[in-house]
Amino acid sequence: xxxxxxxxxxxxxxxxxxTNDVTLEVERGEALGIIGPNGAGKSTLFNLIxxxxxxxxxxxxxxxxDVTRVTAMDRVRAGIGRSFQIPQPFTHLSxxxxxxxxxxxxxxxxxxxxxxxxxxxxxxTGLLQVIExxxxxxxxxxxxRLELARAMATSPRLILLDEIxxxxxxxECGDLVRTIKGIHRHGTTIIWIEHVLHALTSVVDRxxxxxFGKMLxxxxxxxxxxxxxxxxxxxxxxx
Amino acid sequence: MIWIDTILQGVLLGGLYALFAAGLSLVFGIMRLxxxxxxxxxxxAAFVILxxxxxxGLGPFMAALIAAPIMFAVGWALxxxxxxxxxxxxxxxxxxxxFGLSVVIQNxxxxxxxxxxxxxxxxxxxxxxxxxxxxxxxxxxxxTLVMAVVVILALNYLFFHTALGRAFRATSDDAVTAGLMGVxxxxxxxxxxxxxxxxxxxxxxxxxxxANFDPSIGPARLLYAFEAVIIGGLGSLWGTLVGGIIIGIAxxxxxxxxxxxxxxxxxxxxxxxxxxxxxxxxxRAND
Numbered sequence: 001x002x003x004x005x006x007x008x009x010x011x012x013x014x015x016x017x018x019t020n021d022v023t024l025e026v027e028r029g030e031a032l033g034i035i036g037p038n039g040a041g042k043s044t045l046f047n048l049i050x051x052x053x054x055x056x057x058x059x060x061x062x063x064x065x066d067v068t069r070v071t072a073m074d075r076v077r078a079g080i081g082r083s084f085q086i087p088q089p090f091t092h093l094s095x096x097x098x099x100x101x102x103x104x105x106x107x108x109x110x111x112x113x114x115x116x117x118x119x120x121x122x123x124x125t126g127l128l129q130v131i132e133x134x135x136x137x138x139x140x141x142x143x144x145r146l147e148l149a150r151a152m153a154t155s156p157r158l159i160l161l162d163e164i165x166x167x168x169x170x171x172e173c174g175d176l177v178r179t180i181k182g183i184h185r186h187g188t189t190i191i192w193i194e195h196v197l198h199a200l201t202s203v204v205d206r207x208x209x210x211x212f213g214k215m216l217x218x219x220x221x222x223x224x225x226x227x228x229x230x231x232x233x234x235x236x237x238x239x
Numbered sequence: 240m241i242w243i244d245t246i247l248q249g250v251l252l253g254g255l256y257a258l259f260a261a262g263l264s265l266v267f268g269i270m271r272l273x274x275x276x277x278x279x280x281x282x283x284a285a286f287v288i289l290x291x292x293x294x295x296g297l298g299p300f301m302a303a304l305i306a307a308p309i310m311f312a313v314g315w316a317l318x319x320x321x322x323x324x325x326x327x328x329x330x331x332x333x334x335x336x337x338f339g340l341s342v343v344i345q346n347x348x349x350x351x352x353x354x355x356x357x358x359x360x361x362x363x364x365x366x367x368x369x370x371x372x373x374x375x376x377x378x379x380x381x382x383t384l385v386m387a388v389v390v391i392l393a394l395n396y397l398f399f400h401t402a403l404g405r406a407f408r409a410t411s412d413d414a415v416t417a418g419l420m421g422v423x424x425x426x427x428x429x430x431x432x433x434x435x436x437x438x439x440x441x442x443x444x445x446x447x448x449x450a451n452f453d454p455s456i457g458p459a460r461l462l463y464a465f466e467a468v469i470i471g472g473l474g475s476l477w478g479t480l481v482g483g484i485i486i487g488i489a490x491x492x493x494x495x496x497x498x499x500x501x502x503x504x505x506x507x508x509x510x511x512x513x514x515x516x517x518x519x520x521x522x523r524a525n526d
Contacts, residue, residue: 050419072418072419073418073421076419076420082419084416088416090409090416090417092408092411092412093405093409097405097408097409100405101402101406102421104402105420105421105422106419106420111402154420154421
């Protein structure tokens with residue numbers, strides 16, 4: 001069953017068409033990776049899904065409902081969670097408070113439910129050691145984990161991960177991949193933009209390739225990675 | 240001995256200034272908005288209490304209890320229908336709007352209530368005093384300081400121990416991201432301004448009982464509040480209390496030397512502290 005459907009979605013900034021007639025369907029419980037060179041329009045696509053941007057043309061459907069004109073806030077409440085490429089924690093709030101805000105306002109949970117729920121997520125994302133620390137003082141890996149944890153605290157059915165493995169060491173990346181696999185096993189649908197391909201391909205079932213705002217291809221991981229077109233355009237290798 | 244008494248009176252006066260400042264600090268802390276009409280809104284609240292007292296025959300404390308939700312609604316509506324429309328990256332539009340609002344409130348009050356001085360009569364409590372060792376302390380000034388501490392304790396509890404408080408702080412950190420976590424920044428701002436008006440009503444109650452007020456005194460109250468907030472360090476409510484007390488002590492000492500120096504002494508203390516601590520006494524770490 002389809003949880004997210006983009007139908008002929010386009011978005012321009014001035015003369016630049018950043019998203020060009022993109023059509024994409026994501027099944028419930030699926031993990032989809034999005035790849036493409038810098039400037040291909042990957043983050044813009046996320047912004048169109050979360051409602052931070054409104055498309056110039058086309059529709060966005062979530063769970064069978066047209067949400068094209070629904071605000072970002074209401075899309076969070078409907079079940080679309082998101083982590084940012086550059087972590088944006090509430091710096092003056094503790095790790096726990098960051099999650100509580102997301103759980104109580106984004107996830108509509110009461111205080112007592114939210115407390116258990118957030119501690120559980122904090123355990124699963126390996127943040128227990130820093131639960132009371134102000135988020136502003138965390139190192140990069142912890143900030144990335146917090147991004148993921150806070151997105152999970154909104155109780156999303158679809159979670160969008162934006163280059164969450166970037167800048168991490170291999171060991172840190174491996175830890176994060178295990179956490180993301182855990183989220184996927186719980187039944188949450190994942191769409192993940194990532195340049196760290198070995199991390200991405202160890203989690204996702206399918207890959208979508210964006211180039212110059214156009215959806216170049218969508219398919220199984222091996223089929224996409226072995227496609228001459230992708231090798232040439234994405235990896236810059238002449239075939 | 241007279242100096243101890245003077246300093247004590249200054250500390251108590253500081254409680255009133257801290258009350259003026261707490262509402263201003265609350266709004267600034269959450270939405271980085273300097274409300275230039277804050278002093279006039281305090282005066283407006285004093286007139287609302289006065290109307291309730293005269294029309295319902297109530298004492299000032301009961302009247303303030305009724306005025307508080309009315310002023311909350313005024314603050315909520317002001318934020319929702321006026322200030323939210325001008326908030327943004329540019330700090331100038333909200334500053335201009337609140338400046339205009341200040342002029343409108345002053346002239347509106349002048350039109351309705353005239354320039355006559357008014358007072359909220361609280362009866363015998365105004366003249367009562369407690370003897371603390373060698374000095375006598377007025378009950379009302381003491382109550383004002385106690386109320387300032389209670390208000391700051393309550394606001395701190397709200398900020399650090401409730402879902403609304405976390406939403407206030409999250410929105411203050413990053414309103415856009417807060418929106419993506421399901422918080423409605425516009426609504427949070429409206430509640431914050433509503434709360435600031437409740438604090439303004441409390442300060443209006445003590446202002447009106449302690450001293451005469453008329454439609455023109457708002458800007459001076461704003462100035463004292465502003466100085467208290469800056470001395471304390473932006474965003475720190477306890478700092479605001481300390482700032483209010485410093486101005487209160489400076490004014491009391493100035494007045495003891497020469498009554499004409501009262502106001503000037505307060506402003507001089509403000510300038511002196513800014514010279515040595517430009518970010519105030521208790522600045523937030525990374526503002």
